[in-house]
Amino acid sequence: MTATRPRRISVIGAGSCDAATAAQARRLGALLAARGFEVVCGGGGGVMEAVCLGAREAGGRTIGILPGNDREAANPHVEVAIATGMGIARNVLVVVNGDAAVAVAGGAGTLSEIGLALKLGRPVVALGHYGTLPGVEAAASPEEAAQTVAALLDGA
Amino acid sequence: MTATRPRRISVIGAGSCDAATAAQARRLGALLAARGFEVVCGGGGGVMEAVCLGAREAGGRTIGILPGNDREAANPHVEVAIATGMGIARNVLVVVNGDAAVAVAGGAGTLSEIGLALKLGRPVVALGHYGTLPGVEAAASPEEAAQTVAALLDGA
Amino acid sequence: MTATRPRRISVIGAGSCDAATAAQARRLGALLAARGFEVVCGGGGGVMEAVCLGAREAGGRTIGILPGNDREAANPHVEVAIATGMGIARNVLVVVNGDAAVAVAGGAGTLSEIGLALKLGRPVVALGHYGTLPGVEAAASPEEAAQTVAALLDGA
Amino acid sequence: MTATRPRRISVIGAGSCDAATAAQARRLGALLAARGFEVVCGGGGGVMEAVCLGAREAGGRTIGILPGNDREAANPHVEVAIATGMGIARNVLVVVNGDAAVAVAGGAGTLSEIGLALKLGRPVVALGHYGTLPGVEAAASPEEAAQTVAALLDGA
Numbered sequence: 024m025t026a027t028r029p030r031r032i033s034v035i036g037a038g039s040c041d042a043a044t045a046a047q048a049r050r051l052g053a054l055l056a057a058r059g060f061e062v063v064c065g066g067g068g069g070v071m072e073a074v075c076l077g078a079r080e081a082g083g084r085t086i087g088i089l090p091g092n093d094r095e096a097a098n099p100h101v102e103v104a105i106a107t108g109m110g111i112a113r114n115v116l117v118v119v120n121g122d123a124a125v126a127v128a129g130g131a132g133t134l135s136e137i138g139l140a141l142k143l144g145r146p147v148v149a150l151g152h153y154g155t156l157p158g159v160e161a162a163a164s165p166e167e168a169a170q171t172v173a174a175l176l177d178g179a
Numbered sequence: 180m181t182a183t184r185p186r187r188i189s190v191i192g193a194g195s196c197d198a199a200t201a202a203q204a205r206r207l208g209a210l211l212a213a214r215g216f217e218v219v220c221g222g223g224g225g226v227m228e229a230v231c232l233g234a235r236e237a238g239g240r241t242i243g244i245l246p247g248n249d250r251e252a253a254n255p256h257v258e259v260a261i262a263t264g265m266g267i268a269r270n271v272l273v274v275v276n277g278d279a280a281v282a283v284a285g286g287a288g289t290l291s292e293i294g295l296a297l298k299l300g301r302p303v304v305a306l307g308h309y310g311t312l313p314g315v316e317a318a319a320s321p322e323e324a325a326q327t328v329a330a331l332l333d334g335a
Numbered sequence: 336m337t338a339t340r341p342r343r344i345s346v347i348g349a350g351s352c353d354a355a356t357a358a359q360a361r362r363l364g365a366l367l368a369a370r371g372f373e374v375v376c377g378g379g380g381g382v383m384e385a386v387c388l389g390a391r392e393a394g395g396r397t398i399g400i401l402p403g404n405d406r407e408a409a410n411p412h413v414e415v416a417i418a419t420g421m422g423i424a425r426n427v428l429v430v431v432n433g434d435a436a437v438a439v440a441g442g443a444g445t446l447s448e449i450g451l452a453l454k455l456g457r458p459v460v461a462l463g464h465y466g467t468l469p470g471v472e473a474a475a476s477p478e479e480a481a482q483t484v485a486a487l488l489d490g491a
Numbered sequence: 492m493t494a495t496r497p498r499r500i501s502v503i504g505a506g507s508c509d510a511a512t513a514a515q516a517r518r519l520g521a522l523l524a525a526r527g528f529e530v531v532c533g534g535g536g537g538v539m540e541a542v543c544l545g546a547r548e549a550g551g552r553t554i555g556i557l558p559g560n561d562r563e564a565a566n567p568h569v570e571v572a573i574a575t576g577m578g579i580a581r582n583v584l585v586v587v588n589g590d591a592a593v594a595v596a597g598g599a600g601t602l603s604e605i606g607l608a609l610k611l612g613r614p615v616v617a618l619g620h621y622g623t624l625p626g627v628e629a630a631a632s633p634e635e636a637a638q639t640v641a642a643l644l645d646g647a
Contacts, residue, residue: 103240104184108423110420114583114607119248131626135605137603264579268427271427287453291446295443295447312446419584420583431560455560
């Protein structure tokens with residue numbers, strides 16, 4: 024395809040996280056927005072809220088794809104909330120809607136999204152422990168993550 | 180819930196349609212946008228493309244929820260394209276993401292979305308033949324459809 | 336395709352119903368099983384429970400595709416329970432898994448399934464009020480419904 | 492819940508595999524069936540076909556949940572084929588429908604299912620390389636995998 028729509032990055036991570044992880048996610052959101060990427064995530068708290076905050080502060084678009092039926096459950100920095108009512112099956116939609124994925128720390132849900140993204144042939148970059156998984160590019164900082172994911176998409 | 184996010188109307192109809200139906204859908208899109216509603220649809224052609232055109236011309240937001248994996252398949256008047264890769268199951272997401280639904284003519288897919296919207300307790304207004312279904316409010320014009328759906332939401 | 340797997344009928348109807356409707360559904364289940372059809376439904380009560388009862392009494396297989404995550408929620412006459420956790424999106428799977436559909440009375444959920452079945456090109460037969468919908472074959476009795484659906488599949 | 496339905500194990504692995512992996516999966520299927528477990532898988536080839544073969548040879552029930560719309564695409568050892576038309580989102584249904592999961596080798600799709608199973612709180616056992624993931628119990632043989640998963644379910 025010749026992409027004419029804005030490119031979009033799935034940012035995946037846990038619904039609650041410590042302050043250092045949230046700071047990383049917020050910084051990542053700002054860097055992705057500055058590169059013109061839209062950010063799509065699961066619309067919840069933790070990493071999802073922080074990356075949306077950062078992206079919005081930098082003028083970017085944020086999309087949150089929620090497990091429930093109620094759009095109001097989205098974190099306040101989600102610009103476009105998409106309800107699914109499909110529970111954990113919404114994880115699939117989070118990665119389907121990005122051209123690549125960046126994981127920020129994360130647990131089992133994040134692991135599932137990494138697997139789905141790889142299965143769909145999306146480039147995957149990870150900040151933190153999932154950087155050691157086969158097929159995943161490790162990044163040591165939000166700056167390196169944003170740069171790596173952009174390079175992977177340009178080379179794709 | 181106290182709705183703080185923009186209210187959103189699912190506009191449902193066929194992927195190809197005659198010029199008169201398209202004109203109705205375009206007019207409906209403009210009227211919904213003028214009332215501050217976002218428009219969500221299946222992202223395809225026909226009624227979906229016409230309602231997005233009308234809404235965008237009036238400065239409104241349009242969201243298209245697609246059956247396939249490729250966001251580029253959305254019609255050009257979709258502002259935010261959501262890919263699903265879930266085929267016809269995306270019909271559910273079209274109605275889940277609106278606070279009410281308006282049908283413009285339509286065939287079997289539209290019928291399925293009317294049933295899903297009613298099952299979810301969403302008000303449903305129909306321009307054209309589906310106005311005779313139980314539980315559906317008939318409207319004779321785009322103006323009446325927009326007014327009726329707004330009244331149903333305000334009264335909800 | 337050359338069908339080598341058992342043919343399967345989606346039986347759709349409300350989760351609660353009166354005794355006469357339940358008797359129709361039970362009789363329908365028996366007749367479908369006697370013709371060698373598997374029965375697939377939404378796995379709940381009402382018409383779904385009655386058709387499963389009838390099919391099982393006649394030695395047929397019954398499959399219930401549930402909205403929730405818990406297989407134990409299936410009615411006791413479901414032989415193979417499939418959980419989805421996808422809420423109303425499971426309606427799609429009910430009709431995808433049949434080669435044709437038979438509606439027994441029913442409300443909005445049933446209407447959605449009729450629309451989805453027609454959209455997928457499945458023959459649809461209805462006992463009761465949905466027999467007047469375009470594209471749907473009306474049947475006056477379980478016997479006529481079973482005969483009609485079998486004829487439609489043999490002619491397909 | 493008091494489980495009254497048969498317990499069911501999701502067996503996950505790649506759609507094509509070498510002979511040694513297939514032999515492991517077939518042996519695993521036989522052992523699970525001998526313990527009275529139903530086997531649910533993605534319904535395809537490779538590990539999925541081998542585990543179904545083994546389970547059926549031992550008299551067990553096999554369920555295959557397919558990505559496409561066509562039940563005929565299931566491998567011949569699937570007793571009950573469930574079509575979804577939902578693509579990769581069917582991976583969610585594979586793990587939702589098991590009380591625990593056993594991975595046999597596997598790639599990105601398997602990784603996604605492990606993540607989803609852990610997220611849903613299902614015990615996960617892995618034969619092969621995914622045994623090193625946090626939260627996953629490694630097993631060195633089909634015998635150990637069957638025994639471990641049974642013990643985890645009895646202790647749950």
